[in-house]
Amino acid sequence: MHSKKLKIYNTLSRNKELFEPIRPPHVGMYVCGPTVYGDAHLGHARAAVTFDAVYRYLSFLGYKVRYVRNITDVGHLEADADEGEDKIAKKAKLEQLEPMEVAQQYATSYHRDMELLNTIRPSIEPRATGHIPEQIQLVEQILKEGLAYEVNGSVYFDVLKYNETTKYGRLSGRVVEELMSGSRELDGQSEKRNPLDFALWKKASPEHLMKWEAPWSLGFPGWHLECTAMSSKYLGNQFDIHGGGMDLMFPHHECEIAQGNACHHTDPAKYWLHNNMITINGQKMGKSLGNFITLQQLFLGDHDRLEQAYSPMTVRYFILTAHYRSTLDFSNQALQSAQKGYKKLINGFRIADGLVYKEDGDVSIDVKQVGQIRKSIDAAFASMDDDFNTAQAIGHLFNLLKKINSLYTGQLHPAHLGEDAFNELIQTYRTFISEILGLIEEKGDNQDQLLQVILDLYSRAKTARDYQKVDKIRAGLKDAGLIIKDMKDKIDWGYEE
Numbered sequence: 001m002h003s004k005k006l007k008i009y010n011t012l013s014r015n016k017e018l019f020e021p022i023r024p025p026h027v028g029m030y031v032c033g034p035t036v037y038g039d040a041h042l043g044h045a046r047a048a049v050t051f052d053a054v055y056r057y058l059s060f061l062g063y064k065v066r067y068v069r070n071i072t073d074v075g076h077l078e079a080d081a082d083e084g085e086d087k088i089a090k091k092a093k094l095e096q097l098e099p100m101e102v103a104q105q106y107a108t109s110y111h112r113d114m115e116l117l118n119t120i121r122p123s124i125e126p127r128a129t130g131h132i133p134e135q136i137q138l139v140e141q142i143l144k145e146g147l148a149y150e151v152n153g154s155v156y157f158d159v160l161k162y163n164e165t166t167k168y169g170r171l172s173g174r175v176v177e178e179l180m181s182g183s184r185e186l187d188g189q190s191e192k193r194n195p196l197d198f199a200l201w202k203k204a205s206p207e208h209l210m211k212w213e214a215p216w217s218l219g220f221p222g223w224h225l226e227c228t229a230m231s232s233k234y235l236g237n238q239f240d241i242h243g244g245g246m247d248l249m250f251p252h253h254e255c256e257i258a259q260g261n262a263c264h265h266t267d268p269a270k271y272w273l274h275n276n277m278i279t280i281n282g283q284k285m286g287k288s289l290g291n292f293i294t295l296q297q298l299f300l301g302d303h304d305r306l307e308q309a310y311s312p313m314t315v316r317y318f319i320l321t322a323h324y325r326s327t328l329d330f331s332n333q334a335l336q337s338a339q340k341g342y343k344k345l346i347n348g349f350r351i352a353d354g355l356v357y358k359e360d361g362d363v364s365i366d367v368k369q370v371g372q373i374r375k376s377i378d379a380a381f382a383s384m385d386d387d388f389n390t391a392q393a394i395g396h397l398f399n400l401l402k403k404i405n406s407l408y409t410g411q412l413h414p415a416h417l418g419e420d421a422f423n424e425l426i427q428t429y430r431t432f433i434s435e436i437l438g439l440i441e442e443k444g445d446n447q448d449q450l451l452q453v454i455l456d457l458y459s460r461a462k463t464a465r466d467y468q469k470v471d472k473i474r475a476g477l478k479d480a481g482l483i484i485k486d487m488k489d490k491i492d493w494g495y496e497e
């Protein structure tokens with residue numbers, strides 16, 4: 001069932017456009033992944049959850065999505081610039097590790113956090129260091145097109161030359177002339193002909209840790225080039241969706257568009273999607289502001305700005321309660337209300353699972369109720385079709401939840417809805433929660449607490465010599481594969497051997 005109604009806001013056109021894939025039913029989607037030199041934070045979570053929801057909805061609509069998200073493990077220099085230290089190499093020096101050890105460590109912790117957030121792993125997750133030959137080839141191609149130049153072993157993209165035929169700055173709405181007047185004069189030290197030019201290949205200084213042999217020098221690729229190499233390799237010269245955080249729009253994505261046009265004479269992607277940023281109590285997140293909170297700190301409540309721990313599903317739900325293009329402000333209050341909202345929805349999920357349709361001869365169909373349910377279902381899908389508006393969809397799910405709760409308490413009889421509307425209500429609700437929004441029930445981490453409650457009850461029953469109750473608790477736990485250990489000075493439990 002391909003929705004012909006899905007509209008996507010395309011940053012390139014600044015319009016909501018009807019989604020028409022290049023080669024239906026296939027969809028190619030490339031999302032800029034993390035530079036793995038530190039723990040993942042809320043910003044990483046927002047990008048990952050946003051494009052997970054996009055991926056899930058497209059798959060739900062029946063598209064066969066190839067989702068590529070890279071790992072940047074080389075070439076991303078400090079301050080996203082063309083000069084300075086490599087972010088990963090800098091961390092490696094600090095921690096006295098191999099750069100690949102740093103990349104591995106933080107790629108692993110990124111995967112752990114994203115799994116906790118229940119994001120589906122991409123179809124392909126390429127690494128920049130695994131695609132050096134492809135990047136060298138692209139540099140050669142751009143040089144051949146006359147749109148790059150070599151200086152002292154480094155190669156730069158010639159933005160002004162490119163701009164003569166293809167406008168540079170279309171994605172971010174920048175104009176070369178304005179960029180020129182706003183940019184600093186080259187200081188005489190720079191090898192670039194023009195401050196807007198960007199590095200495709202950099203000659204490595206002797207102390208540089210990660211370097212490869214190329215026709216121009218022993219060096220390393222530019223950060224922007226990685227994404228062009230990996231996206232075109234796995235998705236073709238033009239694919240459907242390119243995603244990433246708004247902070248990547250300029251210069252990163254702008255440069256990707258320029259490189260794509262220079263090499264392949266086409267824009268690399270048809271639709272460009274950008275998720276907005278997360279602020280913390282209205283402020284930008286930053287290490288210097290003391291409000292830099294990693295996901296692990298958030299999950300454990302281990303930061304002095306946090307009043308409590310917030311579970312991964314609370315964080316996921318919190319992200320989905322805003323449309324991805326809106327800003328989202330983190331505060332304890334907002335997270336606490338997200339926790340409540342998530343629990344309401346997931347309780348509904350459990351209830352819906354246990355509801356069974358039954359006829360009742362005395363009850364007839366309530367047309368008004370059925371009408372309200374159908375309206376909310378249509379509205380929930382229409383929200384997703386409207387540029388993946390999960391925030392609005394969740395609002396409509398709460399309307400469906402009211403009906404589910406009424407069925408649960410008996411205020412509403414299944415026969416009031418008739419079998420079709422009843423099934424539609426249950427199925428839509430469950431599909432939305434688990435398949436489309438990717439919310440799962442979090443259980444298990446309070447098992448120790450629950451056991452302690454049971455052991456306390458057991459101990460009290462024993463003191464009161466209520467042996468009937470004592471036996472009942474023992475038998476109940478035994479059914480669950482656990483035994484109670486009565487010891488001299490304490491009561492404990494163990495697995496039944």
Ligand SMILES: [Zn+2]
Nearest residue numbers: 032033227252
């Ligand atoms: Zn990228």
